[in-house]
Amino acid sequence: MSSCTHTVKGTGKSRYTVKCMKRVCFPILLLVFCCFAEDVHPITHRRIAQVMGVGGADWLVRPEREAEEHPDQALDALKLPKGAVVADIGAGVGYFTWRLAERVGPSGIVYGEEIQQEMLDLLAKNMSARKLRNVRMVLGTIDDPKLPKDALDLVLLVDVYHEFSEPEKMVDRIRESLKPNGRMVLLEYRGEDPKVPIRPEHKMTVDQVRAELQPQGFRFVQSIEILPQQHILIFRK
Ligand SMILES: C[S@@+](CC[C@H](N)C(=O)[O-])C[C@H]1O[C@@H](n2cnc3c(N)ncnc32)[C@H](O)[C@@H]1O
Numbered sequence: 299m300s301s302c303t304h305t306v307k308g309t310g311k312s313r314y315t316v317k318c319m320k321r322v323c324f325p326i327l328l329l330v331f332c333c334f335a336e337d338v339h340p341i342t343h344r345r346i347a348q349v350m351g352v353g354g355a356d357w358l359v360r361p362e363r364e365a366e367e368h369p370d371q372a373l374d375a376l377k378l379p380k381g382a383v384v385a386d387i388g389a390g391v392g393y394f395t396w397r398l399a400e401r402v403g404p405s406g407i408v409y410g411e412e413i414q415q416e417m418l419d420l421l422a423k424n425m426s427a428r429k430l431r432n433v434r435m436v437l438g439t440i441d442d443p444k445l446p447k448d449a450l451d452l453v454l455l456v457d458v459y460h461e462f463s464e465p466e467k468m469v470d471r472i473r474e475s476l477k478p479n480g481r482m483v484l485l486e487y488r489g490e491d492p493k494v495p496i497r498p499e500h501k502m503t504v505d506q507v508r509a510e511l512q513p514q515g516f517r518f519v520q521s522i523e524i525l526p527q528q529h530i531l532i533f534r535k
Contacts, residue, residue, distance in 0.1 A: 339465055341513065342506045347460045347499040350390075352416035358390045368525050372485060373397055375522050375530055382451045385409040385436075385475065387443050387468075388458030392421035392433075398454065399430040409450075411436040411443045441467035445475035456485040457528075460502055469514045476535045482516060484531040494527045507531050 337346040363369070373394070378384065380403040386395045389410040399408045410425070410433050412418045418435050425433045438444045441464035445453075453472050462468045472482060487494050489501035504521050507529075512518060516533035523529065 337463060339506075339510055342509050344460075344502070344506055345499040346463055346465070347497070349413070349461050349463070352414055352420075355391050355417065355420055358393050363393070366526060367485075367528065369394060369397060372525055372528075372530055373401060375524060376452065376454075376481075376483060376532075378402060378452065381405040383407045383449060384452045384454065385411055385443070385445055385450055387411045387438075387453055387455050387472065388413075388461065389421055390417055392424040394454060394456050395421060395433055396424060396428050396430055399425070399428075399433050402432065404432055406432055408433045409436050409445055410434070411438050411445065413438055413440055440464050442471050443468065443475070445471070447474050448477055450475050450480055451477060452481045452483060454483050454485075457487070457500075459484050459507070460486060460500055465510065466514065469511060469516075473515055473535055478535060480535045481519075482511075482533045482535070484533075485525070485528045486531065487528050491527075496527075502529070504529060504531065 338344060339346060378398070378401045380401075382402045383406060384398055384402060386392070386398055386408060389395045389412050392410055395408055395410040399406075402408060410418070410421050412421065412435075415437060418437060421433075422435055436444055440462070453476060459465070476482065484502075484507060486502040486507065487496045487500060489498070489503035489506065491501075494501060508518050511533055516535065519532040519534055521529050521531050
């Protein structure tokens with residue numbers, strides 16, 4: 299008798315039926331697991347945060363944000379020269395983009411990059427309300443910010459890196475867009491501090507960021523700790 303017709307003890311089913319069930323059920327279970335498993339970074343295994351939708355646009359310009367984040371003090375620390383070419387990746391509605399544009403002046407360029415067209419539309423409104431003409435809007439994808447290569451002095455990521463669903467691909471593309479010795483700067487809520495009232499996957503520790511970025515060809519320069527709740531993390535290409 300062939301194995302297909304053997305009855306498996308206690309089930310009343312043939313071995314063939316049991317084999318078929320295993321063949322069908324295992325891939326289905328794997329698919330269900332993959333759909334519901336949370337994305338984690340392959341090096342640090344931190345949970346990757348959900349992307350903030352355009353519904354959060356008002357929160358990005360909440361009046362108390364200046365007192366909470368000291369955006370101008372953060373940018374002072376970067377000592378950006380006039381004429382610099384910079385990118386604000388995951389720019390949202392442009393809270394940092396317009397500040398960058400004012401700092402680099404008309405001889406500089408700011409690429410305001412986003413993956414959500416609705417955010418870019420609000421960013422464009424905010425720039426024209428301020429009569430800023432040195433901002434170029436860029437619609438990127440989750441794995442490519444679509445920036446020019448070897449062109450940028452600085453790339454700024456404010457409260458964004460922890461949302462990258464394809465962090466390694468994004469960082470590779472960012473690295474390509476920087477000039478030699480160009481800077482990549484991250485502002486991230488302090489993951490080391492339990493008193494910072496932000497969900498854990500939206501915070502990062504200095505060790506986590508270094509562990510993820512250094513293997514991708516970035517040199518850690520310093521962490522500036524002058525902001526109430528966030529690290530300013532500076533890397534060079
Ligand atoms: C919390 S908001 C911060 C916006 C802005 N940087 C600010 O501080 O006002 C995060 C933004 O990052 C964007 N984002 C998430 N993943 C991205 C990616 N892979 N590339 C570009 N932007 C991304 C989201 O669309 C969202 O607008």
